[in-house]
Amino acid sequence: MRNVLNRMTVLLSGLTLAGTVQSADLTVYTYDSFISEWGPGPQLEKAFEQHCQCDIEFIGVEDGVSILNRLRIEGERTKADVILGIDDALMEETRATGLITEHQQDLSPLKAELNWQDPQFVPVDYGYFAFIYDSRKISQPVTSLKALVESDARVLYQDPRTSTPGQGLMMWMKAVYGEQSSQGWQQLAGHTVTVTKGWWEAYSMFLKGSADYVLSYTTSPAYHQLNEQTSHYKAAPFSEGHIAQVELAAVTRTSQNPVLARRFVSFLTSDEAQRIIPVTNWMLPVRDNVELPPAFDQLMQPTRIGFSASEMADQRKGWLREWRNAAAL
Amino acid sequence: MILSRLKHHSDTVAGLTSLAAMVLISVAAFYGLIGFSGQGADWQLLSDNYYQSILLFSIKQAALSMLLALLLAWPVARALYYGRLPFQHSFLSLCILCFVMPTLVLITGLVALLGRDGLLTPLLGESWNLYGLNGILIAHIYLNLPFAVRVLLQALHNIPDLSWKLAVQLKFSPWQRLRLIELPALRGAFLQLSGFIFVLCFNSFAVVLALGGGPRATTLEVAIYQALKYDFNIPEALTLAWSQLLIAGALFLLIARAGRSNWLAVDTLSHQFTPQPGLFSQWGHRAVYLLSWLGMLLPMLALIPGLYQSDLSRFSLSALVQPTLTSLVLALVSASTAITLAWLMLIPIRQARLQQHNRRAMVLEWLSTHSLVAPAMVISVGLYILLLPHFDLDHHGIWLVLLLNCALVVPYAVQQLRPRLLQYDAQYQHLSQNLKLSRRQRWWVEWPFIKPTFISTFALILLLALGDVAIISIFGSDDWTTLPLLIYSYAGSYRIAEASLASLLLLLICALIVWAFERARHHA
Structure with a gap:
C-alpha cells in the first residue's frame, strides 16, 4: 500500500511540475473563451511575440467579472501586467481598485462613434446587444423592446448576476422603462423559457429551437454567415435604441514591465490585431477602415442608448435587487 | 502499562489534531471571507423578499425531494425483501452507482432524456419543462432513492426471524404485519434518511445551477455563488452561508441524537425466514423491481444516442487520457487521505462513547462531519481568497483542489466507519482489554471485523471524489484538467457528442470501481 501511495505522490507532483512554467515577460489576465482554441488569444499571442521577441502568458478566468474579482483579491500582489476583457459597465469598479495606471495611448485612431477619452482604459472591441431570431420561423419580428416584453414570444436571456449580456438587458430595461422596469420584468418573466448562467447556454438552447428570441449581439448573424454560410438568423432592430458593450484593456500600476505592457495594449488597437479580433471574438473593431469579411457590412447600425460607467457602478446593486425580486416572485 | 497508556494517548492526540485540522479549514475559509471584506453578514437581507423566497424554495425542494425519494424507495425495498428476484446483487451495486453518479453525467443524461428535445419529452405533453422544480426533483430523487433503498432493505433484514414466526402463529393480516413488524423496524432508518437526504438536497449546488432555470428556482448554495460572482457581495454571501449552516447544521444534530443505522452496509443478503407474499403482491413486487431497473438505467442509456448526434471523427480519444x-x-x-483522517478522528469519538461521555461524543461527531452541512461555496471561495495572494494557484491549484475534495468526503467516511467501529468497541473492547492484547494483536482482531466496511467506505469516497466538479470549476487551469471538468467545458460549448463520450467514460470507470470493490468486499 505504501509503495502505491509513494508512486501516486510521484505521479502527482510530476503532473503539477509539468504545469509549472517560467514566469513570462508579460502576464495578461483575460476571460477563458478569449484564449480558447477558436478565440483571438492564440493568434494575437503569435503576432505580438513576433514583434516583441518576448514571451507573453495569458491567464484565463471564467469571464470579465472574474478578472475584476481576482484583482480585488490579489490587490498589490497581482501578477497581471495587463488586464483584457473587462467591459465598460465594470470600468468604474475596476478603477476603484486603484490598481490601474494610465495607458498613455494616442486615442485618435479610434472610431468617432465610441467617443472615447478615458486615460486608463482602452477599447479593444465593442458590440451592441440585440435579440436574435430565426427568420424562417418569424416573418414579422418585434420592432421594440416594449413590444417584445408585451408579446407572448418565448424568450431566453442570461442571468444579470453571472453574465454580461444579462447586465446589458438590465440596463436596456432600465433605459426603456425607467421607474416601471419592475413591472416590465414581471411581464417578461411570464414568457421567459429560462434564465441561463451564461451566454452559451442560452444561445445553444435557442439554436436547438427552444425559444423565439435569444439575447445576444448584433454581430451574431455574421458568425452564422461566415462559419455556416447561413443567413436566416437575424438581429431584431429595436426602435428605442440598443445598449453597447465596450471591452477594454488596461495596464496595472504594479506591472514590472510597464513599457512592454503599454506596447501590448497599443498592439491590441493596431490594424493587425483589429483584423483578428472581430472574426474570432465576434465583436466590432474599434478602428475605422479595418478590412473585414462582407458579412460585417450587412450588420445593422443601431442608435446607442444607455448609462455611463459611473451611473452603472452606482446603480448596479439596486437594479439587481429589483430584477431578482420582480423575476423571482 | 505506562507504555500502552502513552500509545493510547498519542492516538487520541492524532485524532484530535485531525479534527482540529478539519475545523481549521472551515474557520480559515470564513475568516478569509470576513477578513477580506472587513464586514460581517448583512442581516438586513433577512427582510428582503428575495431572501425569503429562496429560503422557502430551498426548504420546499429539499422536503419534496426527501419525501418523494423515501415514499418511492419504500416499495422498492419491500420488493427486494420479499420478492426473491433475480440479479439482486447487481441491483444493489447499481444503487451505489446512482448515489455517487457524478452530477454532470446525470444532468447530461436527464437533458438527453427529458430536455426540450429529449427522447421521452414527446410523451410528457406540451407544457412540460425540465427546467425548474421538475428537473431539480427528478435529479435529487434519482441520486437519493437508490441510497434509501439500500438503507431500508438493511433495516428490513434486521428483523429477527422470531418476529416473523410469531406473526405466522398469530395469523397476522398483511396490514398487521406492516404495522406491527415492518414499521417499527423501519422507523429509525426513515428518521435518519429523511434528515440526511434533506441536508444533501438543501445544500445542492450543481443540480440546481444547471436545472434550476433562473431566479425562480434558487437554493441558498446557488445564491451564495451568485452573490459572490457579480456583486462580489461578501456580506450577503455570509448571511446566506450562516443561514444554511444554521438550518442544515441543526437538522444534522437532530439526526445525530436520533440514533443510527448501518448506512450502506448490506451485511446479510442470505435469505432468512420471510413470509411468502400472496400471488398478487408477488406480481406487484416484480413490477416495482422492473420499473426501478428502468428508472435507474434510462438516464445512463440516454447518453448513448448523443454519441451519434454529431461528427466524432475529428475527435481523438487521446484528449481523454490525461484528464482521466x-x-x-x-x-x-x-x-486515501480522507479515510485516514476519518479513522483518526473517530478515535476520540470512540473513547468518549466507551467512557459514556455522550455529549462530548456528539459534539465531536458533529465537528467531524460538519463539512457536510457547511456551504461548499464559502469553503472554496474563502480559501481561494485567503491563499491566492500567497500561492501560485494558477500552477499549483491542484493541491487546493486535493485539500477541498478531501474535506468534502471526510464526513461520508466518518458516517460509514463509525457504526461498525462502535459495534466493535461494544462487542470486543472489554475482552481485548481483559486479555491485555498488544497494539498489534488488537489490530489483528479489529481488522477482519472492520475490513468489509472499510473497503466499501473507501470505494464510496473514492467515487464521490472522482465525480466532484463544483470546486474544480473555480480552480481549474489549462495545465491540468480532470474528466468532470472536461465534460463541463464540452457541455458549456454544446459539444454534445464529446460531452456524452466523456460522461460515458466517467460512468464506466465508476461502474468498474463499484464492481471491483463489491467483489473485494464479498470475498473479504
Whole structure:
C-alpha cells in the first residue's frame, strides 16, 4: 500500500511540475473563451511575440467579472501586467481598485462613434446587444423592446448576476422603462423559457429551437454567415435604441514591465490585431477602415442608448435587487 | 502499562489534531471571507423578499425531494425483501452507482432524456419543462432513492426471524404485519434518511445551477455563488452561508441524537425466514423491481444516442487520457487521505462513547462531519481568497483542489466507519482489554471485523471524489484538467457528442470501481 501511495505522490507532483512554467515577460489576465482554441488569444499571442521577441502568458478566468474579482483579491500582489476583457459597465469598479495606471495611448485612431477619452482604459472591441431570431420561423419580428416584453414570444436571456449580456438587458430595461422596469420584468418573466448562467447556454438552447428570441449581439448573424454560410438568423432592430458593450484593456500600476505592457495594449488597437479580433471574438473593431469579411457590412447600425460607467457602478446593486425580486416572485 | 497508556494517548492526540485540522479549514475559509471584506453578514437581507423566497424554495425542494425519494424507495425495498428476484446483487451495486453518479453525467443524461428535445419529452405533453422544480426533483430523487433503498432493505433484514414466526402463529393480516413488524423496524432508518437526504438536497449546488432555470428556482448554495460572482457581495454571501449552516447544521444534530443505522452496509443478503407474499403482491413486487431497473438505467442509456448526434471523427480519444489519469490520481489521493483522517478522528469519538461521555461524543461527531452541512461555496471561495495572494494557484491549484475534495468526503467516511467501529468497541473492547492484547494483536482482531466496511467506505469516497466538479470549476487551469471538468467545458460549448463520450467514460470507470470493490468486499 505504501509503495502505491509513494508512486501516486510521484505521479502527482510530476503532473503539477509539468504545469509549472517560467514566469513570462508579460502576464495578461483575460476571460477563458478569449484564449480558447477558436478565440483571438492564440493568434494575437503569435503576432505580438513576433514583434516583441518576448514571451507573453495569458491567464484565463471564467469571464470579465472574474478578472475584476481576482484583482480585488490579489490587490498589490497581482501578477497581471495587463488586464483584457473587462467591459465598460465594470470600468468604474475596476478603477476603484486603484490598481490601474494610465495607458498613455494616442486615442485618435479610434472610431468617432465610441467617443472615447478615458486615460486608463482602452477599447479593444465593442458590440451592441440585440435579440436574435430565426427568420424562417418569424416573418414579422418585434420592432421594440416594449413590444417584445408585451408579446407572448418565448424568450431566453442570461442571468444579470453571472453574465454580461444579462447586465446589458438590465440596463436596456432600465433605459426603456425607467421607474416601471419592475413591472416590465414581471411581464417578461411570464414568457421567459429560462434564465441561463451564461451566454452559451442560452444561445445553444435557442439554436436547438427552444425559444423565439435569444439575447445576444448584433454581430451574431455574421458568425452564422461566415462559419455556416447561413443567413436566416437575424438581429431584431429595436426602435428605442440598443445598449453597447465596450471591452477594454488596461495596464496595472504594479506591472514590472510597464513599457512592454503599454506596447501590448497599443498592439491590441493596431490594424493587425483589429483584423483578428472581430472574426474570432465576434465583436466590432474599434478602428475605422479595418478590412473585414462582407458579412460585417450587412450588420445593422443601431442608435446607442444607455448609462455611463459611473451611473452603472452606482446603480448596479439596486437594479439587481429589483430584477431578482420582480423575476423571482 | 505506562507504555500502552502513552500509545493510547498519542492516538487520541492524532485524532484530535485531525479534527482540529478539519475545523481549521472551515474557520480559515470564513475568516478569509470576513477578513477580506472587513464586514460581517448583512442581516438586513433577512427582510428582503428575495431572501425569503429562496429560503422557502430551498426548504420546499429539499422536503419534496426527501419525501418523494423515501415514499418511492419504500416499495422498492419491500420488493427486494420479499420478492426473491433475480440479479439482486447487481441491483444493489447499481444503487451505489446512482448515489455517487457524478452530477454532470446525470444532468447530461436527464437533458438527453427529458430536455426540450429529449427522447421521452414527446410523451410528457406540451407544457412540460425540465427546467425548474421538475428537473431539480427528478435529479435529487434519482441520486437519493437508490441510497434509501439500500438503507431500508438493511433495516428490513434486521428483523429477527422470531418476529416473523410469531406473526405466522398469530395469523397476522398483511396490514398487521406492516404495522406491527415492518414499521417499527423501519422507523429509525426513515428518521435518519429523511434528515440526511434533506441536508444533501438543501445544500445542492450543481443540480440546481444547471436545472434550476433562473431566479425562480434558487437554493441558498446557488445564491451564495451568485452573490459572490457579480456583486462580489461578501456580506450577503455570509448571511446566506450562516443561514444554511444554521438550518442544515441543526437538522444534522437532530439526526445525530436520533440514533443510527448501518448506512450502506448490506451485511446479510442470505435469505432468512420471510413470509411468502400472496400471488398478487408477488406480481406487484416484480413490477416495482422492473420499473426501478428502468428508472435507474434510462438516464445512463440516454447518453448513448448523443454519441451519434454529431461528427466524432475529428475527435481523438487521446484528449481523454490525461484528464482521466489526473482524475483517478486526484481521487485516490483524496480518498486515501480522507479515510485516514476519518479513522483518526473517530478515535476520540470512540473513547468518549466507551467512557459514556455522550455529549462530548456528539459534539465531536458533529465537528467531524460538519463539512457536510457547511456551504461548499464559502469553503472554496474563502480559501481561494485567503491563499491566492500567497500561492501560485494558477500552477499549483491542484493541491487546493486535493485539500477541498478531501474535506468534502471526510464526513461520508466518518458516517460509514463509525457504526461498525462502535459495534466493535461494544462487542470486543472489554475482552481485548481483559486479555491485555498488544497494539498489534488488537489490530489483528479489529481488522477482519472492520475490513468489509472499510473497503466499501473507501470505494464510496473514492467515487464521490472522482465525480466532484463544483470546486474544480473555480480552480481549474489549462495545465491540468480532470474528466468532470472536461465534460463541463464540452457541455458549456454544446459539444454534445464529446460531452456524452466523456460522461460515458466517467460512468464506466465508476461502474468498474463499484464492481471491483463489491467483489473485494464479498470475498473479504
